Amino acid sequence: EVQLVESGGGLVQPGGSLRLSCAASGFIFSDHYMAWVRQAPGKGLEWVGHTRNKAHSHSTDYAASVKDRFTISRDLSNNFLYLQMGDLKPEDTAVYYCARVESGGDDAFDVWGQGTMVTVSS
Amino acid sequence: SYVLTQPPSVSVAPGKTASITCEGNTIGGKSVHWYQQKAGQAPVLVIYYDTERPSGIPERFSGSSFGNTATLTISRVGAEDEADYYCHVWDSSSDHRLFGGGTKLTVL
Numbered sequence: 113e114v115q116l117v118e119s120g121g122g123l124v125q126p127g128g129s130l131r132l133s134c135a136a137s138g139f140i141f142s143d144h145y146m147a148w149v150r151q152a153p154g155k156g157l158e159w160v161g162h163t164r165n166k167a168h169s170h171s172t173d174y175a176a177s178v179k180d181r182f183t184i185s186r187d188l189s190n191n192f193l194y195l196q197m198g199d200l201k202p203e204d205t206a207v208y209y210c211a212r213v214e215s216g217g218d219d220a221f222d223v224w225g226q227g228t229m230v231t232v233s234s
Numbered sequence: 235s236y237v238l239t240q241p242p243s244v245s246v247a248p249g250k251t252a253s254i255t256c257e258g259n260t261i262g263g264k265s266v267h268w269y270q271q272k273a274g275q276a277p278v279l280v281i282y283y284d285t286e287r288p289s290g291i292p293e294r295f296s297g298s299s300f301g302n303t304a305t306l307t308i309s310r311v312g313a314e315d316e317a318d319y320y321c322h323v324w325d326s327s328s329d330h331r332l333f334g335g336g337t338k339l340t341v342l
Binding site: 147149156157158159162173175209214217218219220221222224225226227 | 264265267269271276277278279282283288318320322323324326328329330331332333334335336
């Protein structure tokens with residue numbers, strides 16, 4: 113069964129850091145783009161960034177709102193996706209989902225995790 | 235930057251047809267994907283590449299895209315279809331992915 117399970121959310125102070133994890137199973141992890149998508153309370157979905165597949169050297173791209181503060185990486189040995197978040201702001205408060213891209217390029221997010229909540233507050 | 239616009243809400247009577255639009259400049263030339271998100275749950279892909287249905291999605295769900303508007307159509311709407319719906323495209327100029335603001339479908 114294809115599955116994504118996020119963990120690592122919690123309460124963090126403004127300016128702090130947090131690392132989210134996403135355990136992937138049931139598919140060849142390196143063959144797929146993987147993305148992080150967030151949803152602030154009562155708001156819509158926002159693409160955070162992605163890491164491309166092995167064919168594209170697992171390179172990354174980020175939304176302007178998180179660029180230079182967030183970093184996406186993979187552990188290919190254990191099939192984990194990470195989101196390292198730094199200099200956190202209250203507006204980063206959201207449920208963070210990891211999502212699999214069907215293949216790459218303009219494909220859909222065909223598998224989603226259940227999400228993990230991040231709250232940035234003093 | 236590319237912008238996708240959805241109506242905030244759509245209401246429909248049970249058994250009728252709901253149409254949810256997603257507007258963007260020449261969106262007909264892009265691949266549009268649609269997600270359903272029920273309260274407290276993760277999004278679920280319901281339409282990909284404008285018109286394709288993933289396995290397990292009822293035939294009542296269909297999509298189209300032309301010009302500046304993509305449309306998700308749900309026929310014979312039931313209470314189980316009440317949810318937020320989001321369109322999504324890939325912006326080739328930036329290699330970024332974009333979502334519309336979402337549409338809340340209410341079944342009267």
